[in-house]
Each structure stands twice: as C-alpha cells, then as structure tokens.
Amino acid sequence: MALSEQEILAGLAEIVNEETGLAADAVQPDKNFTDDLDIDSLSMMTIVVNAEEKFGVRIPDEDVKNLQTVGDAVSYIQSAQG
Amino acid sequence: MxxxxxxxxxxxxxxxxxxxxxxxxxxxxxxxxxxxxxxxxxxxxxxxxxxxxxxxxxxxxxxxxxxxxxxxxxxxxxxxxxxxxxxxxxxxxxxxxxxxxxxxxxxxxxxxxxxxxxxxxxxxxxxxxxxxxxxxxxxxxxxxxxxxxxxxxxxxxxxxxxxxxxxxxxxxxxxxxxxxxxxxxxxxxxxxxxxxxxxxxxxxxxxxxxxxxxxxxxxxxxxxxxxxxxxxxxxxxxxxxxxxxxxxxxxRGARIYAELVSAGLTSDAHHIAAPDPEGSGASRAMLFALESGGLSPADVVHLNAHATSTPVGDLAELNAIRGALGKDADHVAISATKSMTGHLLGAAGALEGIFCVLALHHRLAPPTINLDDPDPAVDLDVVRKDPRPLPAGDIVALNNSFGFGGHNVAVAFRSV
Known part of the structure; x- marks a missing residue:
C-alpha cells in the first residue's frame, strides 16, 4: 500500500536523523539537503540506500542529483511507489 | 650525543x-x-x-x-x-x-x-x-x-x-x-x-x-x-x-605530568612473529633510548614491561633488560600491567606509556597480578600484588613495546 506524503516525510526524517544526528523535525520539505541540512554526498548516498530499503523503491544514481530538497525526495519516493 | x-x-x-x-x-x-x-x-x-x-x-x-x-x-x-x-x-x-x-x-x-x-x-x-x-x-x-x-x-x-x-x-x-x-x-x-x-x-x-x-x-x-x-x-x-x-x-601555565625524554627504535630481523630469545634488538632499543636521552642505567627506577604473558616473550624481554641495564637492572621496579588490562596490541604502548607517566607523577609503580608462582628464570624485581612506592628526586621510567615483525620500541620518561 502506497504511503502518504506525510508518512514518507516522517520516514525520511528518521533516516536523516539516524545518519546525521539532525533533529527529525528539522527535515522539512522546503529544506535543501546540501545548503540547509549540510548533508554531504557520502551521507546522501547512505540516506538514498536506506530510503530504498525502507520504502521498497529504487532510486538510480543518476536521479539522486535531482533530489535537491527534502520535498523532491518525498515526491520521487511517492511516485516511485507507483 | x-x-x-x-x-x-x-x-x-x-x-x-x-x-x-x-x-x-x-x-x-x-x-x-x-x-x-x-x-x-x-x-x-x-x-x-x-x-x-x-x-x-x-x-x-x-x-x-x-x-x-x-x-x-x-x-x-x-x-x-x-x-x-x-x-x-x-x-x-x-x-x-x-x-x-x-x-x-x-x-x-x-x-x-x-x-x-x-x-x-x-x-x-x-x-x-x-x-x-x-x-x-x-x-x-x-x-x-x-x-x-x-x-x-x-x-x-x-x-x-x-x-x-x-x-x-x-x-x-x-x-x-x-x-x-x-x-x-x-x-x-x-x-x-x-x-x-x-x-x-x-x-x-x-x-x-x-x-x-x-x-x-x-x-x-x-x-x-x-x-x-x-x-x-x-x-x-x-x-x-x-x-x-x-x-x-x-x-600557557600547563600542568606537566612528566618529561618525554627519548625513544629507541630497533628491529630484530630474526623471525616474523617470535622474539629473538636473546632479546638483543630489544636491548639495543633500551640502550638507544638511554643514550639519546643522556640517561644512564642507574637513573632508571621503573620499567613497564611489554610482558604479554607468553612463555617465550616474557623471558626474552628480561634477558634484554638485563642486557641493557646490567647490574642496574636489579634496582628497577618492573610492572607488567597487561596482567590486568590484557594486550591492547597497537594501543598497548600508549596505555603503558600513560601508566609510566602516572607512576612517575604519583611515585607509585602499579602491581603485576596473577604472579603466584614466579618462573624460576625470573631474576629481576617484578612488582607483585601491591603498588610499589618509587623514590623521590629525579627518576626515570622506561616503557617497552615490541611487535610482530621484530619491532622494538623503548620510550624513556623522567619525573618533573
């Protein structure tokens, strides 16, 4: 069953918190992973792989660079869930 | 020098x-x-x-x-x-x-x-x-x-x-x-x-x-x-x-625990893992530490031995200590703290260096535990059971560390 945007956001925030120690409520749709959350490319790869596992989706490397904000990632995961 | x-x-x-x-x-x-x-x-x-x-x-x-x-x-x-x-x-x-x-x-x-x-x-x-x-x-x-x-x-x-x-x-x-x-x-x-x-x-x-x-x-x-x-x-x-x-x-007005005086580093070229039974490489390391630090064997009152509790290694090191310090080895209080900590491998030399520094700072050599029935070949003064007070004045402690590959390192510390 596909998850709602809110559920994906909450799950993603949990992954980001686990990886970076950032408070989960700092992970909001308008936040840019690099500029606002200070997440480097290595951490981003870990977050992507953990998100793939958690949400049962596949996020090819070439698509990762388009995921600039948390909102981008939530939308991507939602549509990838089909 | x-x-x-x-x-x-x-x-x-x-x-x-x-x-x-x-x-x-x-x-x-x-x-x-x-x-x-x-x-x-x-x-x-x-x-x-x-x-x-x-x-x-x-x-x-x-x-x-x-x-x-x-x-x-x-x-x-x-x-x-x-x-x-x-x-x-x-x-x-x-x-x-x-x-x-x-x-x-x-x-x-x-x-x-x-x-x-x-x-x-x-x-x-x-x-x-x-x-x-x-x-x-x-x-x-x-x-x-x-x-x-x-x-x-x-x-x-x-x-x-x-x-x-x-x-x-x-x-x-x-x-x-x-x-x-x-x-x-x-x-x-x-x-x-x-x-x-x-x-x-x-x-x-x-x-x-x-x-x-x-x-x-x-x-x-x-x-x-x-x-x-x-x-x-x-x-x-x-x-x-x-x-x-x-x-x-x-x-900066820092508290000084001890002086790190000198170190001696040598290698055995004897065997990949076994110590040279004569301990000549280890002996040279201790001598080099003393010489390069302007120290004499008589200055050494305490030694934290590598002493890992292996049948061959412990005695080889004692031979090395005797070889390096001669008669002066008799007045050195030797502690084998691996009896308590186990062998921390790459951290051992650092931890035992800290023990040497504290032994000088507190003028107290830590004990060697489990030494219930000393090997008859042990002819040096090993601190057993209770800590041993160290003398006042300028005193020196050595820390020995040896590694597979034939690495020998002796580090000398002096009280302040």
Missing amino acids: ATENRTKVVVTGLGATTPLGGDVPTTWQAALEGRSGARTLEHEWVARYEIPVTFAAEVAVRPEDQLAKVETRRLDPSGQYALAAAREAWKDAGSPEVDPLRLGAVVASGIGGVWTLLNSYDVLKEKGPRRVFPLTVPMLMPNGPAAAISLELGARAGTHTPVSACASGAEAMAYGMDMIRNGRADIVVCGGTEAAIHPLPIAGFAAMQALSTRNDDPAAASRPYDAGRDGFVLGEGAGIVVIESEEHAKA
Missing part, C-alpha cells in the same frame, strides 16, 4: 578508554587495586564460530555511552575509542589554545578497522555492493582514527599513523616527540588504539597459539612471569597523550 640544546618535550594531557575503565582516573585506580579487565565474551559469534578462546578484555565503557550516535555510525570502533580518549586527553591538558598549523596528531593502530572491513564484506556478500556503506573505506583504513582526531581538533601540522603491530602505540609517541623536536609542531596528540576483539583476529591469534586458553578463569589468564602462563589475553581500547614543547607548556 647533543642532548643539551634539544627541545624538551613534556606530557600535559592523558586520555584512555580501557578494559579497566572509560577514562584515565578509573583505569589507574583499577590498576593500583590490581583488578583484571578480562571476562568471558558474551557474543553469539563465540559459539557460532566455535572460537577456541572464549574470553578477552573488552573496554569497560561502551563507546555508545561516550560518543554521539552519528559518531559511532561513522567511525570504526578503533576510531571511536581513539576519539573518546583524545577528548579526555585534550580536556585534561586544559584544551590548549594552539595554532592549528602547529598541532599534530599521531595515532597508531596495529590492525586497523577490522570490524568495518569484515562486517562490510558480510554486507557485500549478503546484500550486494549497493548496500556497502559509503564510509567503509575511511572507516577501515588504519589512519582513520588519527584523521578523526585531526578533524576533531583541527590539527594541521601533520597527521600520521605508524603501524608496527604491538609496538605501534609507543612508536606514535616517539614520532610525536620527533615532530616537536624537528620544529614541525608545538603540540602533538599521540597514542594508539585497537578494536580487534573480533572472531577473525581471535581465531588467527589462537591458531598461532599466542592466546591463553584459560577459558574457565579469564581474570587469572594474563599472568606475566608466572610459571603457569600460557599466552596473552586479547584486550582493546585506546590511550592518547598530549605532548608539547616545555616552552609552550610553561608559557
């Missing part, structure tokens, strides 16, 4: 996480009380792999209780121990104000990130390459702990990782001392770390019959110089010291 004009190097901060405690004061107190850090291992892998040795000396305080979760995720356990110890040492030194370009980090490891390496291999086999953690390489590389400390403190004078098996931690202190003497740094954070209580190293050490197999009584297993010794007890942890030029330390 010109020792008069050399930069004096002093020890101003101490940090450790060990099988005896999560910091230096707890570790030192436990050592004075003669406690053992060895325990039966309570991990499912002991039974899964039918590991022949079922005990070790694990760190007393888990790094999860000392570091942030994100730090434990991004560092191999060897890096975690080093970071915890470095923070303690830095704070103990008074968190010095220092130009980052004049601050160095030299942190050794004998084995490196073996947990990360092997766990990541399991992930690769079970889940495929995409699931391999992106920080796997920086976590497993042996210089990872040194780099983590360099990043933590902003050390930019140079970051180094000597690798010489169980002599690594002592070699790091020697290297740090040289950095200050060569004018590269005013302060160096140096020491060693190891986290190798993993089934593979245990199986490997057991296969070479290096480990004690006293599974029924772990606390009695590490017994240097005892007739019943049957191998070493694997330990883990980190020891880190802050050293600096005396001038720098005095200018």
Whole structure:
C-alpha cells in the first residue's frame, strides 16, 4: 500500500536523523539537503540506500542529483511507489 | 650525543578508554587495586564460530555511552575509542589554545578497522555492493582514527599513523616527540588504539597459539612471569597523550605530568612473529633510548614491561633488560600491567606509556597480578600484588613495546 506524503516525510526524517544526528523535525520539505541540512554526498548516498530499503523503491544514481530538497525526495519516493 | 640544546618535550594531557575503565582516573585506580579487565565474551559469534578462546578484555565503557550516535555510525570502533580518549586527553591538558598549523596528531593502530572491513564484506556478500556503506573505506583504513582526531581538533601540522603491530602505540609517541623536536609542531596528540576483539583476529591469534586458553578463569589468564602462563589475553581500547614543547607548556601555565625524554627504535630481523630469545634488538632499543636521552642505567627506577604473558616473550624481554641495564637492572621496579588490562596490541604502548607517566607523577609503580608462582628464570624485581612506592628526586621510567615483525620500541620518561 502506497504511503502518504506525510508518512514518507516522517520516514525520511528518521533516516536523516539516524545518519546525521539532525533533529527529525528539522527535515522539512522546503529544506535543501546540501545548503540547509549540510548533508554531504557520502551521507546522501547512505540516506538514498536506506530510503530504498525502507520504502521498497529504487532510486538510480543518476536521479539522486535531482533530489535537491527534502520535498523532491518525498515526491520521487511517492511516485516511485507507483 | 647533543642532548643539551634539544627541545624538551613534556606530557600535559592523558586520555584512555580501557578494559579497566572509560577514562584515565578509573583505569589507574583499577590498576593500583590490581583488578583484571578480562571476562568471558558474551557474543553469539563465540559459539557460532566455535572460537577456541572464549574470553578477552573488552573496554569497560561502551563507546555508545561516550560518543554521539552519528559518531559511532561513522567511525570504526578503533576510531571511536581513539576519539573518546583524545577528548579526555585534550580536556585534561586544559584544551590548549594552539595554532592549528602547529598541532599534530599521531595515532597508531596495529590492525586497523577490522570490524568495518569484515562486517562490510558480510554486507557485500549478503546484500550486494549497493548496500556497502559509503564510509567503509575511511572507516577501515588504519589512519582513520588519527584523521578523526585531526578533524576533531583541527590539527594541521601533520597527521600520521605508524603501524608496527604491538609496538605501534609507543612508536606514535616517539614520532610525536620527533615532530616537536624537528620544529614541525608545538603540540602533538599521540597514542594508539585497537578494536580487534573480533572472531577473525581471535581465531588467527589462537591458531598461532599466542592466546591463553584459560577459558574457565579469564581474570587469572594474563599472568606475566608466572610459571603457569600460557599466552596473552586479547584486550582493546585506546590511550592518547598530549605532548608539547616545555616552552609552550610553561608559557600557557600547563600542568606537566612528566618529561618525554627519548625513544629507541630497533628491529630484530630474526623471525616474523617470535622474539629473538636473546632479546638483543630489544636491548639495543633500551640502550638507544638511554643514550639519546643522556640517561644512564642507574637513573632508571621503573620499567613497564611489554610482558604479554607468553612463555617465550616474557623471558626474552628480561634477558634484554638485563642486557641493557646490567647490574642496574636489579634496582628497577618492573610492572607488567597487561596482567590486568590484557594486550591492547597497537594501543598497548600508549596505555603503558600513560601508566609510566602516572607512576612517575604519583611515585607509585602499579602491581603485576596473577604472579603466584614466579618462573624460576625470573631474576629481576617484578612488582607483585601491591603498588610499589618509587623514590623521590629525579627518576626515570622506561616503557617497552615490541611487535610482530621484530619491532622494538623503548620510550624513556623522567619525573618533573
């Protein structure tokens, strides 16, 4: 069953918190992973792989660079869930 | 040798996480009380792999209780121990104000990130390459702990990782001392770390019959110089010291524990793992430490021996001490603290350097436990059961560390 945007956001925030120690409520749709959350490319790869596992989706490397904000990632995961 | 004009190097901060405690004061107190850090291992892998040795000396305080979760995720356990110890040492030194370009980090490891390496291999086999953690390489590389400390403190004078098996931690202190003497740094954070209580190293050490197999009584297993010794007890942890030029330390009003006078480094070229039974390489290391420090054998009142509790190694070292110090060996109070801590491999030389510094600072040599029935070949003065007071005045302590590969390192400290 596909998850709602809110559920994906909450799950993603949990992954980001686990990886970076950032408070989960700092992970909001308008936040840019690099500029606002200070997440480097290595951490981003870990977050992507953990998100793939958690949400049962596949996020090819070439698509990762388009995921600039948390909102981008939530939308991507939602549509990838089909 | 010109020792008069050399930069004096002093020890101003101490940090450790060990099988005896999560910091230096707890570790030192436990050592004075003669406690053992060895325990039966309570991990499912002991039974899964039918590991022949079922005990070790694990760190007393888990790094999860000392570091942030994100730090434990991004560092191999060897890096975690080093970071915890470095923070303690830095704070103990008074968190010095220092130009980052004049601050160095030299942190050794004998084995490196073996947990990360092997766990990541399991992930690769079970889940495929995409699931391999992106920080796997920086976590497993042996210089990872040194780099983590360099990043933590902003050390930019140079970051180094000597690798010489169980002599690594002592070699790091020697290297740090040289950095200050060569004018590269005013302060160096140096020491060693190891986290190798993993089934593979245990199986490997057991296969070479290096480990004690006293599974029924772990606390009695590490017994240097005892007739019943049957191998070493694997330990883990980190020891880190802050050293600096005396001038720098005095200018900032730092508390000085002891002087790091000199070091002697030699190699055996005898056998890949076995010590030279005559101990000539070890002897040369001690002599070189004394000579290069302008010291004489008569100055030495205390020696923290490498003494891992192996049948051959312990006696070879005593021969070496006798060879280096001659008659003066008789008035040296020898402590074998691995009887309590187990063998911390690449961290051993650093932790035992800290014990030497504290022995000089408190004028108290820690005991050697489990020495119930001394080997008849032991003809030197080993401190047994209770700590031994050391004399007043200018006194010198030596720390010996030797490693597979024939590495010999002796480090000399002097009271202040």
